[in-house]
Amino acid sequence: MSKTDELRKIKDEVVAMKGRLADMRREGKYFPVLGEGSHDAEIIFIGEAPGENEAKTGRPFVGRAGQFLNELLEGVGIKREDVYITNIVKDRPPKNRDPQPDEIAEYAPYLDRQIGIIKPKVIATLGRFSMQYIMNRYGLDFELGPISKLHGTVFDTEVEGQSVKVVPLYHPAVALYNGSTRELLKEDFKILKTLV
Numbered sequence: 001m002s003k004t005d006e007l008r009k010i011k012d013e014v015v016a017m018k019g020r021l022a023d024m025r026r027e028g029k030y031f032p033v034l035g036e037g038s039h040d041a042e043i044i045f046i047g048e049a050p051g052e053n054e055a056k057t058g059r060p061f062v063g064r065a066g067q068f069l070n071e072l073l074e075g076v077g078i079k080r081e082d083v084y085i086t087n088i089v090k091d092r093p094p095k096n097r098d099p100q101p102d103e104i105a106e107y108a109p110y111l112d113r114q115i116g117i118i119k120p121k122v123i124a125t126l127g128r129f130s131m132q133y134i135m136n137r138y139g140l141d142f143e144l145g146p147i148s149k150l151h152g153t154v155f156d157t158e159v160e161g162q163s164v165k166v167v168p169l170y171h172p173a174v175a176l177y178n179g180s181t182r183e184l185l186k187e188d189f190k191i192l193k194t195l196v
Helices: 003-015 020-027 052-057 064-075 101-118 128-137 172-177 179-195
Strands: 043-047 084-087 122-126 155-159 162-169
Touching: 003 101, 020 101, 043 101, 043 128, 064 172, 064 179, 084 101, 101 128, 122 128, 122 179, 128 162, 162 179, 172 179
Parallel strands: 043 084, 043 122, 122 162
Antiparallel strands: 155 162
16 A cells, blocks of 8 residues: 555544544544545654644644744755644644644544655654653653753654654744744754755
8 A cells, every 4th residue: 555545544543533532523524534645755844733723624733833834844955745744732722722642542443544655754842742642652751851952952762663863843833922032943954854
């Protein structure tokens, strides 16, 4: 089965899901947001959950935070279509609230499968929820700390026997409200360019 077919299978399963967020998606006429980009990406970006703009379009990072993510990628010469962008939670939490632990647990197996299919060299987490999940999931829990201390740090781990670098980053949405975070993200993205 091709990577595209495997990822399509995940999409079909998420579309058919039952549960609090999936049911709310149907009521609000939203779409699940699986991810987009290259299925052979060397870098996968993982946010926490889609916002309203994303849920309306079915595409990740299309609002203001997404525009800044595009700017960050362009700033280091990485094309958006060459990376893969997704979230842990594939449906929008109401009022853009933070995802809850049971929601992360419900959707995380789909993310794990996406990572296993794409086989990136670098996993760049966007925000503390994806940082915590990925570091716990891939044996870096002993390194965990506040994102303010860990952002831009490169951690080595293995995913399904393959060497992978994990780089925690601030979520681009934070930079919309905090100018100093904007500059930190620009510096941290320079690190990503050196890893691929």
